[in-house]
Amino acid sequence: MKFSALCLDDILEDSPQTRFMVKMFEDDAEKVHTFAASMQSSLERLVSAQSESVLSLQQLSSLFQNYQQLNFQLERQENDYAVAMDKFGATVSEVLFKITALKWKLCNVFCFKLASWLELMLQQLQNCVLHPVRKLVNEFSLIEQQKSLYHELANDMDGLQIRLSRVNRKDSPKKIEDLSTEYGLTKKRFHKLVPVSIENRFIAVVKIMTILQYMSNKIRMISVTVSDCSSVLS
Template identity: 25%
Template structure:
């Protein structure tokens, strides 16, 4: 199903027509859906980032544990240079893997998580704020319309004449 793109033009919004209000409500609903989706996406990204960071810490600890074998004094392990060399080689490989995990975690933070946080905090918050301002202005406008529609015309004319004088 192709996407339908509508534009909400400022000129149309000035007329305050039912079509404009309807289109505005569609945009507001989409903004709420986008906010909800973005929050869930951010939570998932933060979980992945956290898991990646944890993986980096775990591989660093594994590398250190592999290197610690050489420092242990096993009574039956004297002269076991082949095991020590193998563990050192494996520790080096795990260390390289750790640096790749760290780099990946940094790239995820810089290119995924932080831009999404900025989008959510700046753009989506602005949409929410504008919606609230619009709601307040609409309520005030409707209250004014009700108030002034109840005034008798004679009284309105008297007010107009006193303000002219």
């Protein structure tokens, strides 16, 4: 059973159709929230790995190039470990130098001002991919809060309706008036919440599709940038 719209009158009447539709939105929002949270976790690991790769190359180059300075007393003169270590360190240093030199080529050719294509990809991942996902997860957390409030108000209304149905002529007018006032205030709060709650759920489900499309375009741009930078290095 599918719904494309819900009449305002149906919302205000708190009909079974309203609650059924809200339940569908809650289920969809929960699934997308779980998916977005997992996406955020994976992207954070990717960004962290990219940051760590740059630092690891720098530390590795420094480590191997400083091997000869250790001066092992028992090391044999004909041992070529030091030479191999220094050569490997120089190779890593050369890679870092090319990445740094690529900064100026990128500035002149591609109009980028980042230190390297690794940093460029990291910057785009953080700003263009990870940031929208974090924002989306926060919005779904707000939806979860609205979900709890919605069910709380719905249960209060159900309880008040039961109490009103049990009112008899022997009850004092003051008690009946207080109960009616409480029910009216609860229903008013419910009417204010439901349209906003449904609208937020709909917007969030649509927004995830928009963000996924935006992320797809940015990842394509990152892929093109990496390919261009690799061509320059070669």
